[in-house]
Amino acid sequence: MLRIAIPNKGTLSGPATRMLREAGYAQRTDDRDLVCRDEANEVEFFYLRPRDIATYVGSGDLDLGITGRDLLVDAAIPAEEVLDLDFGAATFRFAAPAGTISKVEEIDGRRVATAYPGVVARYLDEHGLTASVVRLDGAVENAVRLGVADIVADVVSTGATLRQAGLAIVGEPILRSSAVLIRRVDAPAGGHQVDQLIRRLQGVLVARKYVMLAYDVRADLLERATALTPGIESPTISPLHREGWVAVQAMVTRAEMHRIMDELYDLGARAILVTDIHACRL
Ligand SMILES: Nc1ncnc2c1ncn2[C@@H]1O[C@H](COP(=O)(O)OP(=O)(O)OP(=O)(O)O)[C@@H](O)[C@H]1O
Numbered sequence: 321m322l323r324i325a326i327p328n329k330g331t332l333s334g335p336a337t338r339m340l341r342e343a344g345y346a347q348r349t350d351d352r353d354l355v356c357r358d359e360a361n362e363v364e365f366f367y368l369r370p371r372d373i374a375t376y377v378g379s380g381d382l383d384l385g386i387t388g389r390d391l392l393v394d395a396a397i398p399a400e401e402v403l404d405l406d407f408g409a410a411t412f413r414f415a416a417p418a419g420t421i422s423k424v425e426e427i428d429g430r431r432v433a434t435a436y437p438g439v440v441a442r443y444l445d446e447h448g449l450t451a452s453v454v455r456l457d458g459a460v461e462n463a464v465r466l467g468v469a470d471i472v473a474d475v476v477s478t479g480a481t482l483r484q485a486g487l488a489i490v491g492e493p494i495l496r497s498s499a500v501l502i503r504r505v506d507a508p509a510g511g512h513q514v515d516q517l518i519r520r521l522q523g524v525l526v527a528r529k530y531v532m533l534a535y536d537v538r539a540d541l542l543e544r545a546t547a548l549t550p551g552i553e554s555p556t557i558s559p560l561h562r563e564g565w566v567a568v569q570a571m572v573t574r575a576e577m578h579r580i581m582d583e584l585y586d587l588g589a590r591a592i593l594v595t596d597i598h599a600c601r602l
Pocket residue numbers: 327329330331332370371387388389390391408409410458475476477478497498
């Protein structure tokens with residue numbers, strides 16, 4: 321059985337479970353369950369704190385895990401990203417009371433409060449800065465007003481928490497994070513179940529990102545139409561009963577579909593239809 325760590329709570333928990341369900345795996349039905357065996361796929365899921373997931377995978381006790389890139393970096397263990405899962409996006413940033421620290425270089429010699437000391441230490445090291453890192457568990461935005469630190473380094477999503485605490489962002493993001501599938505660096509080739517998991521998750525990513533576009537167009541406009549819809553490999557062209565017309569099918573990104581539909585219509589294409597992709601293996 322393949323053993324995989326999944327976040328049991330927090331921001332990444334729901335989306336991770338949904339993605340695995342979409343990929344055809346059994347998931348727990350009760351939030352308090354800590355283990356779920358998927359006999360059919362020969363996989364066992366362990367529900368753990370996202371911060372601990374890197375530890376279990378890094379030690380080799382679990383084969384794979386889903387956690388945040390920032391938590392993986394913070395753990396500084398021998399595990400690596402296998403796949404970016406495209407959810408749980410956040411930046412990791414420095415922030416200080418407006419009008420105090422405005423440039424990253426000014427951090428030198430100051431006190432930085434964070435729940436991610438490993439991420440901060442790596443950044444300071446890479447930028448030749450020295451600062452004393454105050455490790456907190458959460459609610460780090462309070463640290464400056466309580467006098468524990470001069471600057472904080474924390475996860476920023478909407479920025480609302482920072483604003484409410486009267487803090488302003490300092491410098492560029494230290495890290496751009498999202499949920500990732502991780503694996504031990506020197507893990508032996510995982511065999512069939514690992515390959516299958518990766519392929520299925522890639523299938524979910526593609527199904528979420530792309531739609532299937534179909535339309536009819538005059539054959540003499542086909543080159544111009546397919547330039548708008550090149551597809552991933554190549555568009556499918558089928559003959560139509562109507563003389564001089566063809567039907568085209570191609571995948572396009574969800575983000576671009578309306579622009580492409582408008583341009584196809586202007587070109588003379590008709591019966592332009594979009595359908596969702598529920599699953600795929602490319
Ligand atoms: N708005 C957000 N707040 C916190 N973490 C977020 C957010 N968006 C994405 N993440 C990511 O989620 C991971 C942190 O998850 P974790 O479960 O430890 O904290 P949480 O979601 O804040 O839960 P809690 O603090 O309630 O325990 C990190 O990888 C972080 O980058």
